[in-house]
Amino acid sequence: MIRVIIERQLKPDSFDEYATVIRKAKKEAARKTGFMGGELYFDLNDNDKIVIIAAWDTLENWELWDKSEERKVLTEELAPLMLNDETITILKSSR
Template identity: 35%
Template sequence: MIRVLIERHIAETLEDAYEERARKVLQQAVSAPGFISGETLSDSHDPNHRITLANWRSEVDWDRWYHSQQRRELMLELVPMMDRNEIITVLEHSAV
């Protein structure tokens, strides 16, 4: 299993519109092969900084979703609401 950390920063006044569309992205990811679970959190010091932590069966499954036409189309709605590029970090359990 891997975890994918997705950080996004929402432009001022677009929080509600972002939330609505971000839910659509997560709903679609849930049905993607290899998706296990996910949650979205808000930074307690910056309410426009959102972090999604998603668990995927493998990096191959994540890559398939990340590069899918479906995700690209959904992101076309989200990207204009962000004032920075999203940052994605793929995490795996260390051997220690």
């Protein structure tokens, strides 16, 4: 199992629009093989910094989603709401 950490710095006052898009993203991801769930967190020191922690069964299934047309479209919808590009960190649970 892997965890995918996605960090996004939103523009001020853009969370409501962001939330609409991210709900669509979670629904799309849930249809993909290997998606095990995801949670959204706010940085305690910066409410415009969003951290998503998603669980995937394998790196390969995450990569299929990451490269999918659905995610590309959703990422393009999110881009105007963010101050910079998202950062992604992939963690595995054991060696």
